[in-house]
Amino acid sequence: MYNSHKIGALIILISITITHMQSSKKEGYFNPGVTVDVAIFTIEDNTLKILLIKRANEPFKGTPALPGGFIHKGESSLETAERILADKAGVKNVYIEQLYTFDESERDPRGQIISIAYFALVPREKLGIHEGSRTENPEFVSVENLDKLAFDHKKIIAYALKRLGDKILYTNIAYSLLPQSFTFSQLQKTYEIILGAPIDKRNFRKKFIQLDMIEETNEKLTGKRQRPAKLYRFKKKMPEKLKRFF
Amino acid sequence: MYNSHKIGALIILISITITHMQSSKKEGYFNPGVTVDVAIFTIEDNTLKILLIKRANEPFKGTPALPGGFIHKGESSLETAERILADKAGVKNVYIEQLYTFDESERDPRGQIISIAYFALVPREKLGIHEGSRTENPEFVSVENLDKLAFDHKKIIAYALKRLGDKILYTNIAYSLLPQSFTFSQLQKTYEIILGAPIDKRNFRKKFIQLDMIEETNEKLTGKRQRPAKLYRFKKKMPEKLKRFF
DNA sequence: GGTATATAGTGTACTTAGAACACTAAGTAG
DNA sequence: CTACTTAGTGTTCTAAGTACACTATATACC
Numbered sequence: 149m150y151n152s153h154k155i156g157a158l159i160i161l162i163s164i165t166i167t168h169m170q171s172s173k174k175e176g177y178f179n180p181g182v183t184v185d186v187a188i189f190t191i192e193d194n195t196l197k198i199l200l201i202k203r204a205n206e207p208f209k210g211t212p213a214l215p216g217g218f219i220h221k222g223e224s225s226l227e228t229a230e231r232i233l234a235d236k237a238g239v240k241n242v243y244i245e246q247l248y249t250f251d252e253s254e255r256d257p258r259g260q261i262i263s264i265a266y267f268a269l270v271p272r273e274k275l276g277i278h279e280g281s282r283t284e285n286p287e288f289v290s291v292e293n294l295d296k297l298a299f300d301h302k303k304i305i306a307y308a309l310k311r312l313g314d315k316i317l318y319t320n321i322a323y324s325l326l327p328q329s330f331t332f333s334q335l336q337k338t339y340e341i342i343l344g345a346p347i348d349k350r351n352f353r354k355k356f357i358q359l360d361m362i363e364e365t366n367e368k369l370t371g372k373r374q375r376p377a378k379l380y381r382f383k384k385k386m387p388e389k390l391k392r393f394f
Numbered sequence: 395m396y397n398s399h400k401i402g403a404l405i406i407l408i409s410i411t412i413t414h415m416q417s418s419k420k421e422g423y424f425n426p427g428v429t430v431d432v433a434i435f436t437i438e439d440n441t442l443k444i445l446l447i448k449r450a451n452e453p454f455k456g457t458p459a460l461p462g463g464f465i466h467k468g469e470s471s472l473e474t475a476e477r478i479l480a481d482k483a484g485v486k487n488v489y490i491e492q493l494y495t496f497d498e499s500e501r502d503p504r505g506q507i508i509s510i511a512y513f514a515l516v517p518r519e520k521l522g523i524h525e526g527s528r529t530e531n532p533e534f535v536s537v538e539n540l541d542k543l544a545f546d547h548k549k550i551i552a553y554a555l556k557r558l559g560d561k562i563l564y565t566n567i568a569y570s571l572l573p574q575s576f577t578f579s580q581l582q583k584t585y586e587i588i589l590g591a592p593i594d595k596r597n598f599r600k601k602f603i604q605l606d607m608i609e610e611t612n613e614k615l616t617g618k619r620q621r622p623a624k625l626y627r628f629k630k631k632m633p634e635k636l637k638r639f640f
Numbered sequence: 641g642g643t644a645t646a647t648a649g650t651g652t653a654c655t656t657a658g659a660a661c662a663c664t665a666a667g668t669a670g
Numbered sequence: 671c672t673a674c675t676t677a678g679t680g681t682t683c684t685a686a687g688t689a690c691a692c693t694a695t696a697t698a699c700c
Contacts, residue, residue, distance in 0.1 A: 178464075178465075178466075178467045179426070179427055179428060180425070180428055180465060181425055182426055182428065182508065218424075219424075219426060220424075221424045221506070222499065222506070223499075224497050224498055225495065225497045225508070226497075246494060248492065249492065249495045249510050251471045251472075251510070252470055253468065253469075253470055260467070260468070262471070262510075264495050264497070264508075331676095331677085332677080332678085333676075333677075348659075348660075349677090349678085349679095350678090350679070350680080351658075351659065351660085353678080353679085354680095355657095355658090358657095370667075371667095371668085372667075372668075372675080372676075373668040373669060373674075373675060374666075374667055374668070374674085374675045374676040374677070375665060375666035375667050375675085375676060375677045375678080376666075376667060376677080377676075377677055377678090378678090577647095577648085578649085579647075579648075594688075594689070594690080595648090595649085595650095596649090596650070596651075596689095596690085597687075597689085599649080599650085600651095600687095601686095601687090604686090616696075616697095617696090617697085618646080618647075618696075618697075619645075619646060619647085619696070619697035619698060620645085620646045620647040620648070620695075620697070621646085621647060621648045621649075621694060621695035621696050621697095622647095622648080622695075622696060623647075623648055623649090624648085624649090
């Protein structure tokens with residue numbers, strides 16, 4: 149009777165340890181908790197937006213945060229990120245890459261929990277009209293007005309923005325933000341939004357034609373109060389490096 | 395008596411779980427093991443070399459591998475990497491940055507163990523004449539002749555080499571491979587080794603002077619059977635981005 | 641001491657890419 | 671049918687990259 153109480157106490161101890169994501173092993177070794185957070189970007193209304201949820205639980209309950217979660221057993225971090233993309237943004241087969249692993253010790257009040265951060269790009273058209281309305285209420289927010297965020301997520305977003313700004317200059321990832329076909333103006337706007345600076349129209353077109361990344365379709369965008377614009381598409385919708393850019 | 399056996403059994407179970415680096419939690423959540431591996435490069439005998447150890451334990455006992463280890467409690471992954479650098483290469487305060495987190499499920503036969511990989515650059519002069527001679531026998535090996543390596547370490551090294559080749563083109567990290575003062579020829583050789591291609595001497599000098607990264611010292615390198623070479627030093631020995639390069 | 645040898649050090653012409661810049665074209669709105 | 675809005679197009683100038691060959695100054699060796 150006394151002994152079985154002891155067992156009960158032990159089990160409680162174990163569950164506490166696990167809740168804290170820290171199972172102490174012999175001599176200093178232990179496993180930190182491992183989460184995945186995803187910075188999901190899209191362009192809407194001529195601004196770069198990122199998907200944020202309101203945290204349903206402590207810590208930071210109610211505070212906006214990147215969608216994320218713990219790695220499941222048998223899952224790679226990429227698979228975790230894709231699961232989060234499907235669950236929170238309702239999309240799959242979008243551009244995604246690992247960003248950085250954040251693990252400064254004070255980043256999570258629950259203890260030593262690392263975050264393998266990913267960043268993803270989604271064309272606006274792939275997203276439903278308005279995302280889920282659970283308590284988490286995921287929504288796309290302009291990266292210009294980010295208030296207080298949970299954990300170190302502001303830092304993660306800053307890092308993601310830097311990566312995005314760099315990569316758009318030497319890869320073709322712009323394809324992953326644009327619809328299947330698009331006008332030259334839309335394409336240029338995408339670059340201007342991400343780079344945060346206007347670009348000369350003629351130089352931009354010259355450069356892009358030289359890069360040979362896109363081709364004309366036979367269609368034009370009509371119905372606007374202006375000369376119809378030719379529609380283009382990317383020749384390849386796979387990530388690749390370019391020689392250089394601007 | 396019977397009950398205390400039960401406790402014993404429980405404790406064994408726990409230790410097995412921990413040894414496998416997997417503590418199963420409620421519903422799919424669990425903590426993978428977290429290790430840090432470090433790709434430590436230096437230049438010696440006009441080749442790029444990387445530090446490898448022979449694994450002292452299973453799995454892959456006896457096979458060459460990157461120096462690495464589990465994160466200790468309270469340690470960030472960067473601190474782990476720095477500890478490994480000190481223990482295995484005997485250096486500190488060298489260039490180090492996080493590379494990538496490798497976590498494909500089959501990478502470690504012990505189960506789900508992720509590796510936060512770092513890469514470090516060490517000038518040859520900072521390393522002792524010959525490194526430790528424990529069973530691990532750390533030694534610098536030319537990146538040209540890498541045999542079978544433990545885990546996915548070949549992949550990690552390939553990734554590190556790509557990063558190094560990229561970064562030497564748009565940052566000043568070359569400073570972290572060179573001694574305090576050096577000749578223009580040594581500097582150029584460093585670039586040629588990392589890029590794997592010869593560079594025109596006049597263009598290289600022109601470019602480097604234009605970049606304004608280095609300055610003359612008052613010294614010359616004499617004692618060689620040739621015209622003495624001026625010695626230069628880097629103006630700043632801190633990582634910074636350049637506009638562009640070659 | 642003189643000669644061979646090895647690496648240090650320097651300048652110019654050509655080619656390519658980037659930057660600056662303004663007008664005409666073709667639709668819809670009213 | 672006129673006003674308005676965005677689409678579409680070339681040229682000049684400047685900066686950077688590339689290709690290329692000879693002279694300078696030390697030590698090694700005879």
